[in-house]
Amino acid sequence: MGHWSRGEIERAFRDYSHAVVEIGRSSDWSRYADLFTEDAVYLEHVYGEMHGRERIREWITATMSVFPGSEMPFYRRSGTPSTTTEAGSSGRFSTA
Known part of the structure; x- marks a missing residue:
């Protein structure tokens, strides 16, 4: 158990x-990164591997803000x- x-x-x-x-x-894509630990590793199928909450935040806010x-x-x-x-x-x- x-x-x-x-x-x-x-x-x-x-x-x-x-x-x-x-x-x-x-x-509010920045809040998405708050769901991860500071030492998170995020594997995205196109963008590859990202290390750390702040790198995930940079990626998600930039990616999701490109197009309204x-x-x-x-x-x-x-x-x-x-x-x-x-x-x-x-x-x-x-x-x-």
């Missing part, structure tokens, strides 16, 4: 999911809490 209960993990994921949805709605209305779709994954859903092909965020 792990350190955290299933309920704690599900709540943490739900809180994270809701935070990402709100960040997408508000376009940029969005980050939140995709539902198998086994995730049922409170999060994908809102269709538009990439808009949604919570059930």
Whole structure:
């Protein structure tokens, strides 16, 4: 058995999911970096590997600010809490 209960993990994921949805709605991309530890390593499929929260912040704010209305779709994954859903092909965020 792990350190955290299933309920704690599900709540943490739900809180994270809701935070990402709100960040997408508000376009406050700097807040996205606040979800990571200072020593985080972020692997992005096009931009590669970024080290540290502040590097992630630089990347996300620059990338998502290039074109007005940029969005980050939140995709539902198998086994995730049922409170999060994908809102269709538009990439808009949604919570059930």
